[in-house]
Amino acid sequence: MSTLTKVLVILLSISAVFLCAAVVTYVASADNYKQRYESQRNGLSAAQQRERQAQDDLNAAKQEYDRKEASLSTQITALKTQNEQFTANLTEKDRQVSQLTARLESIAKDGQNVAIAMDNNQRILDNTLAELNKVQAEKIKLDKELKETTATLMEKMSVIDTLKTQNERLVAEKADLDKKISQLMTQYGKTAPVTAPVVSRQDMVQPAAATTTSNIGLKGVVTAVDAKNSLAEISIGSANGVRQDMKFHVTRGAEFVCDILILDVDADRAVGILDLVRQQPRVGDAVSTNL
Structure with a gap:
C-alpha cells in the first residue's frame, strides 16, 4: 500500500469519527429541547387551567356580592325610612310634651287664682299629668327604637364595606394571574386572551349629618x-x-x-x-x- 493511500485512509477514518460525534451531539440536543418544550407546554396548560378556575371563582364571588349588596341596600333603605318615621314621631311627641307642659302651667296659675274651680282643675291636672306621663313613656320607647335602628343600619353598612374589599381582592388576584399567563404565552409567540375586567359597583353610602364644628378652629x-x-x-x-x-x-x-x-x-x-x-x-x- 502506497503512502498516499495510507494518508487517505487515515483522513477518512478521522472524518468518520467527527461525523459520528456530530450525529451524537445533535441527537442529544434534540432530546433536551424536546424535554424543555414538553415541560413548558405542561406549565402553560396548568396556568391556563388555574386562570379558568380563577375566572369562575371571581364570577361566582361577584354574583354573590351583587346579590348581598342588593339585599343589604334594600334593608338599608327600609331602615332609613323607619329612622325618618321615628324621628318624625319623636318631634311630634316633643311638641305634645311642650303643649301639655304649657297647659299644666296655665292650669296651675288658674288654680291659684280661682278657688271655686279648684276641684275641677285638680281633675284636669291629674288627667293632664297622666297624659304627660304616657307621652313621655312613648318618647322613651321611640328613643330606644331609634338607637336600635341606627345600630342595625351601621352594621349593614359595615357588611357592604367587607364585601367590596373581598371583591377588589379577587380582581387583583385575577389580574396577577392574567399577567403570568401572558408572559408564558409570549415565549411561544402567542397572544394572551383578553378578559374583560370586572367592574365593582361603588355605591357610596351617605354619611350621617355632620357634627357642628363652628368655633373649634381646626x-x-x-x-x-x-x-x-x-x-x-x-x-x-x-x-x-x-x-x-x-x-x-x-x-x-x-x-x-x-x-x-x-x-x-x-x-x-x-x-x-x-x-x-x-x-x-x-x-x-x-x-x-x-x-
Whole structure:
C-alpha cells in the first residue's frame, strides 16, 4: 500500500469519527429541547387551567356580592325610612310634651287664682299629668327604637364595606394571574386572551349629618384625594381634636373648593367624603372647620 493511500485512509477514518460525534451531539440536543418544550407546554396548560378556575371563582364571588349588596341596600333603605318615621314621631311627641307642659302651667296659675274651680282643675291636672306621663313613656320607647335602628343600619353598612374589599381582592388576584399567563404565552409567540375586567359597583353610602364644628378652629391640609370614590384625606386626626362626622371646608387661596365630611379618624390623619363640590380638591389645599 502506497503512502498516499495510507494518508487517505487515515483522513477518512478521522472524518468518520467527527461525523459520528456530530450525529451524537445533535441527537442529544434534540432530546433536551424536546424535554424543555414538553415541560413548558405542561406549565402553560396548568396556568391556563388555574386562570379558568380563577375566572369562575371571581364570577361566582361577584354574583354573590351583587346579590348581598342588593339585599343589604334594600334593608338599608327600609331602615332609613323607619329612622325618618321615628324621628318624625319623636318631634311630634316633643311638641305634645311642650303643649301639655304649657297647659299644666296655665292650669296651675288658674288654680291659684280661682278657688271655686279648684276641684275641677285638680281633675284636669291629674288627667293632664297622666297624659304627660304616657307621652313621655312613648318618647322613651321611640328613643330606644331609634338607637336600635341606627345600630342595625351601621352594621349593614359595615357588611357592604367587607364585601367590596373581598371583591377588589379577587380582581387583583385575577389580574396577577392574567399577567403570568401572558408572559408564558409570549415565549411561544402567542397572544394572551383578553378578559374583560370586572367592574365593582361603588355605591357610596351617605354619611350621617355632620357634627357642628363652628368655633373649634381646626386647620390642616389635604394629603390625598380619591376622586373615583369621592374621598379625601387630611393631615390632622384625633390627636388634634378631629372627630367622626365633623365637617371641614376646603379652600384654595380665597376660593371655596368643597366640604369634607369625616368618616374615619386616626391619631394623625382623617378620611372623609366630598360634599358641595365646586371643583376637585388637590393635595396641599387648605382645610379648616371655619371659613
